[in-house]
Amino acid sequence: MYELKTKETDNSVIGFIEKVGSPKKREEAYKLLGLFTKTSGYEAKMWGPSIIGFGSYHYKYASGHEGDAPLVGFSPRKGKISLYFATGDTEREELLKELGKHTSGKACVYINKIADIDVEVLKKLIKQSIKFLRETYPEQ
Template sequence: MSDLKTQPNDNSAEAFVASVENQQKREDAIELLNLMSDITQQPPVMWGDSLIGFGQYEYQYESGRRGRWFRVGFSPRKQNLTLYIMNGFSQYQHLLAQLGKHKTGKSCLYINKLADVDIDILKQMVALSFQTRFDSEI
C-alpha cells in the first residue's frame, strides 16, 4: 500500500485538541472537530502526531504507487489552522470569494482563526469536499 510516514493511529483526536497550548487555537480546533464530525458523520482519526482526518480513500499515481488518505481534515498548527480540502479549490472559487481572510495551497486552506471566516461558507466547503468521490474509498 503506502509508504507514507503519516498513517492513521489510535491516538485520541480529542486529547490532541485539548493539548493545544494556545487557548484561541484550542477553542477553534474543538469547534472544527465538532463541525467536521457533524458534517461527515465520521469519527475523527489521528493521522501521525498532528493531523485529524475524517473518512478515507485510496489513491494510485500513474507510477503505480498507492496510498490512502483522509477525505477532509485539519491541523491546529502554530501559525494557523490548516484545513485539508483534498479535491483542491478550483471548484470553490465562488465560495472562497465569500469565505473571509484565508490563504490556500494545493489542498490546504490556511486560516488564522475561525472568527476571520464565514462559518456557513466553511461548512459548505467541507461538506462539498467530503462528498467528492475519489477513485476508491474505504
C-alpha cells in the first residue's frame, strides 16, 4: 500500500529554519513564517522533513486514495522557495497573475525572494487556498 511521505511531524519548525544553509534564505523563511502564521491563523508544523505547513485537511479521491495535507505551506529550498497552495482553484490562477516574479508547477509556486512578489497578493493566496480547501473537503 502507498505510504504518504509528507506527514505532520513533531519536529521543530525553528530548528529546521536554523539549519537552512543560506543566511538570506533563513531570513526569508522567518519572514514567511510570520506572514503565513498571521494570515492563516494556524500554528506552523513540520510536514515531512522540509515543508512548513499551516492547518490541515483530510482528502479522499474517487480512486480511494486519501490522506492529510497542510492547507498552505512553504519550504526554503536550496534553489528557490516553494510555496504550497491548493490546486484546481481557478481563483488561485487569477491571483498568481498578480503575484509578481514566480514560476509554478502543478502544486508549487516558486519564488527567489519575498521582494520579488506582492505580499498583499500572497496573503490573498493563503486565504483563498484555505477557503477553497475547506469548501472542497469539509470536515466530517
